[in-house]
Amino acid sequence: MRALFFGIRMNVVNVNIPPWFPNQPYLSLPLLTGILRKEGFSVYQKDINLSFYDNLLSEEEIQYQVNTLTKSKIDEIDPKQKLLLDLKNFFVENVEKIKWETRQKESFNAKDYANNLFQDLDLILKLYTISFPEIELSLGEIKYHFDYLNPDIISSFLESESNIFKYYFSKYELHDILNQHPDIVAIGVTTPEQLIPALSLASLLKANADGLEILLGGDYISRVFNTIIQHDILGELVDFVIVGNAEKAIVNFCSAKENYGDLHTVKSLVWKNEKGFICNPIESSFTYSCLKFPDFDGLHLSDYFFPEVYLPIEISKGCYWGKCSFCEIKGKPYFQKRASQIMEEMIQQNKKYGASYFAFVSSSPSPKLLLELSERIYDLGLKWSAFLRPESYIDENFAKILYNGGCRILYIGFESGSQRVLDAMHKGIDITKVESLLKNFKNAGIKIHGYFMFGFTGETEEDRKNTIDFINRNKGLFYSVSYSGYVEPYGSFKGEVNGLRIYKPSRKEFTYKKLLQNTCDEDNNRLYYINLNLEITYEN
């Protein structure tokens, strides 16, 4: 690490790590990079999630994996893995072509063709289970065959030879990051599955660069940082954590570091001194007015597994409704950008990066914001997707304006077909009015993906049947649906002690069988749909 002197700007390396689906950059990476660069910091950003999948799905790496399989490994393989070895020549010869096809627009024209390409890539990734049997890779997902959230188990896995991340980062990323001579490496940990990759990278960097400091941020680490920093080994790998929204905190943090300022003053920062870790107060204020646009410079936008430049945009934070009892953002403040700001951002990203496709990644923007935006951008030829609450005031004209403004798919949480359950959830929707909403969107040309939830507290067999009936009754109006099992946020609420909310971890998990069939409806071009063969088992 360089010695920092007054007047010398800090070098920050900002990375996103697997697993995430590699069809567009994860927003926090260019967002925080843009904010820091605007303040004059030198930032090297890399979407390691993309390079992870791109490199592991390369002809060279697949050939290497096949060539280096030892006899003892081959002797240990199971019948599933044997099938992969039978296909090894096909994999080696075709992996680059399959990837190339995911970047061609015509691959998405043919029904199911793109789906097959992604399935082929998912299958090729299973080859890594032979050399790294404790994990199973898919595009955008990683399954760990051990308790991957247990700090002691994580700690022993980090140095294990079966840690694929240690193998991958050593071979492909370490040299590149160290070449930037970073003072700080910032790693986003948004999902639980990203914790091990993040700590693996931190461990490797710490072992190879004296004095280099690690900053973690993101939704998941914001919830569990206390467990990690208090662990004897894992706590040594982390120098700083930003808890919650990082937009203001990361600038304040970098400024304080650069100027040898007092870290006590950096809100939302967790840091350590000679006495241990210190948790500063959380930054509660936020405004979109002073934010800058995400900066995608340096990211390889043409290498994503998607034919067009397809960029994420945050249009709001939190939920304007904010009452659903199952939701983790319940009760948190809601912020939204102005429609003019969003339009300006879309125009800039279109001009600068050639993006015509956008994903509004905010979980619950106001429909009225989307309406105003649509009225402003109707002549720009940009297309987008968004999440939406199914408000009863959304009529036929509303849906048409959204379509004309470029909306092509909406993700809507309906949750249940039972009014009794919806009321218990404080969902605030009238199920009898939802069908006309679906018709309005269908008629306008907007496709609807519906989210449903089973197993909510107090839900009966009749409630579940009502949900299935609701979906089947409206099959022609949905483009697709998916479901999840209800898990109480953070477990059961047990009360407050000294202002701290105490939860008992939830042990109840749900297993659903035969709920979904991977089939395609000719009329609606669906990838899958829900059917009536519902079996639910409860596992304690």
Add this chain to the structure above:
Amino acid sequence: MKKSNREEGKLDSKSKVVKTLLKQAKVKWGINEVAKKGAFFISNQESLLDAGTLLRD
């Protein structure tokens, strides 16, 4: 990032044997099943669906 030097065309027609093996392997590995996640994460299938929908219009 490494670029393919084989970016010249559609996938070769898969032989019958390869097609059968691919199908068997996908079934065995559960790749044809639709895996779902929690409410705030878009899963693989949904991302694909999203992207494909935007392009097909």
